[in-house]
Amino acid sequence: MHAVMDRRTFLAGTGAALLSTSLAAEAQQAGKVWRIGYLGGGSPATTPSEPFVQELRRLGWNEGQNLTIEYRWAEGGADRLYDLGREMVALKMDVIVVSAPSSSASLVVPTRTTPVVTSTFDRPLGAERDSPLRPLRNVTGVNIMAGELMAKQLQLLHEALPRARRVVVLRRKGNYSLGQLQEAATILGLRLVRVEIGVPEIDELTAAERRIAREKFDAALVESHHALLHHRRLVVDLLARSRLPTIFPSGDYVEAGGLMSYGPSTVEIQRQMARVVDRLFRGTKVADLPIEQPTKFELVINLKTAKALGLTMPQPLLLRADELVQ
Numbered sequence: 001m002h003a004v005m006d007r008r009t010f011l012a013g014t015g016a017a018l019l020s021t022s023l024a025a026e027a028q029q030a031g032k033v034w035r036i037g038y039l040g041g042g043s044p045a046t047t048p049s050e051p052f053v054q055e056l057r058r059l060g061w062n063e064g065q066n067l068t069i070e071y072r073w074a075e076g077g078a079d080r081l082y083d084l085g086r087e088m089v090a091l092k093m094d095v096i097v098v099s100a101p102s103s104s105a106s107l108v109v110p111t112r113t114t115p116v117v118t119s120t121f122d123r124p125l126g127a128e129r130d131s132p133l134r135p136l137r138n139v140t141g142v143n144i145m146a147g148e149l150m151a152k153q154l155q156l157l158h159e160a161l162p163r164a165r166r167v168v169v170l171r172r173k174g175n176y177s178l179g180q181l182q183e184a185a186t187i188l189g190l191r192l193v194r195v196e197i198g199v200p201e202i203d204e205l206t207a208a209e210r211r212i213a214r215e216k217f218d219a220a221l222v223e224s225h226h227a228l229l230h231h232r233r234l235v236v237d238l239l240a241r242s243r244l245p246t247i248f249p250s251g252d253y254v255e256a257g258g259l260m261s262y263g264p265s266t267v268e269i270q271r272q273m274a275r276v277v278d279r280l281f282r283g284t285k286v287a288d289l290p291i292e293q294p295t296k297f298e299l300v301i302n303l304k305t306a307k308a309l310g311l312t313m314p315q316p317l318l319l320r321a322d323e324l325v326q
Contacts, residue, residue, distance in 0.1 A: 034061065034281055036069045037093035039084055039108070041100025041226025043073050046252065049099070051267045055274035061281065074100065076201065076230025085109040095277050098141075099270070100226040115286050117141045117276045119269045140289045142272050144264055146224060147180035149249070153262050154181060156299065157219055157247045158188045159317055160260065164218035166191050168244070170208065170235065171223035173198045181221075193217070201227050202234065209238040217244055224249035224263065232256050245309055251300040254325055259309065260301045264294030298322040 040047035049071070053063070061067045070091060074081035081100055085108040088096050096109050098118040109116050118141040158164065167185070169178070173196040185192045195211055197204040212220075220239050222228060228235055229252060236256045239246045248254065248261040272292055279289060299317075302325040306313050318324065 032066065034067050034095070035091075035093045036067065036277065037088040037091060037096040038069050038071045039081070039088055039096065039098045039100065040071070040073045041076070041081055041098075042230040043075055044071075046076075046229050046232070047073070047099050047226075048266065049270065051270035052097070052099075052274045055271040056277065059274065059278045061278065074226065076227040077199075079199070081108055081226070089114065095280055097273055097277065099273070112137050114138060115140070115280050117273050117280070119144060119273060138286050140286050140291050141276060142264075142269050143291045143293055144224070144269075145293060147177065149263060150178075150181040150221065150223065151184035153221055153247045153249070154184045154188065154190065156260070156262050156317070157221060157245075158190065160247075160311070160313060161219050161245055164190070164245075166193065166217050166219075168192075168212055168215075168217045168220045169194050169223065170220060170228070170239075171196055172225035172227055197228065201231055205231060205234050205238060209241070212238070212242050212244070217242070220244045220246040222246060222248045222253065229253075232258075240305075243309060245311060251298060251323065254300045254302045254305075257305055258302060259305045259311075260299070262299045263297065265296040265298050268296040269294060300325065 038049055038052070040049065053069070056062075056067065063069060070088075070093065072084040072088065074084055085096075085098070088109060089111045093114060096111075096114055096116045098108055098116060100108065116139045118139060154167070157167065167190050169181070169192050171178075171194060178192070178194070182192060193215070195208045197208060222235060222239075229250065232248075232253050233256050236246075236248075236253055236258045240257065245259050248258045249263040250266060251261050251263075252266075254261045272295065276289060276292070280286070299321045300323045301313060301318065301321045303313070304326060
């Protein structure tokens with residue numbers, strides 16, 4: 001009995017000591033105004049930061065009190081994104097957040113000291129293939145696992161269009177590796193044809209439309225990239241003119257008239273990044289913050305677009321959809 005009591009007393013004392021240490025650490029930061037540099041690959045409309053700010057507020061970080069956020073928007077421009085990344089480093093922020101699908105934060109933000117929280121990578125630049133969730137130097141955040149994601153998107157596209165054989169993959173030049181997507185295509189008996197978009201994007205998209213119109217495709221898959229997302233209406237319209245059923249990486253494209261999308265919830269990823277920032281503010285080191293995976297994925301189907309394309313979507317697919325756009 002005494003042993004049990006001693007153990008309880010010991011645990012209680014340990015807990016009190018830990019709490020005291022935690023409170024002391026927080027007290028040391030009392031009065032500090034933390035500075036976040038928020039770098040969006042698109043615009044405020046295509047890179048919604050409000051869920052990020054709301055989650056920080058819920059965790060006790062409020063702009064105008066103990067927090068300042070400096071925003072920069074690349075408006076879909078890759079070169080501008082890198083320029084803004086260098087600007088963020090020069091501003092000497094406490095944390096830099098990079099919200100730009102596809103870009104390697106290690107390249108966008110040229111620093112090895114300032115903590116960087118990002119949702120941009122498939123695998124962090126320089127990370128081992130079998131360790132995609134290990135933080136890299138000063139970079140952590142959310143890994144969207146693009147390879148696995150695109151393989152799943154292709155599978156869903158195949159379910160919607162079982163007779164499709166030739167699929168065009170619209171992608172940003174130099175973006176993610178297509179190894180896992182190609183493996184999935186081989187299993188499904190599909191042939192992939194890549195159409196890559198460089199800069200300037202609008203001219204490249206026009207050229208891509210001409211090529212897609214010349215060749216015979218059954219369906220399309222659009223890769224995740226902030227430049228394509230920024231020009232999503234152009235992307236959706238050019239594929240619609242070719243009457244190509246397409247799966248996109250986010251519901252933003254479906255809202256613009258695209259057929260269907262599958263991908264991680266943009267809102268939830270913003271909240272996840274906010275929680276990572278919160279832990280950094282409270283003293284956790286980047287090395288102790290494993291890169292997270294998305295916690296919520298969404299399948300969105302546009303029934304109006306399906307009807308316009310003369311498609312009858314399979315009932316099992318409709319039942320699995322998180323949202324049906326009428």
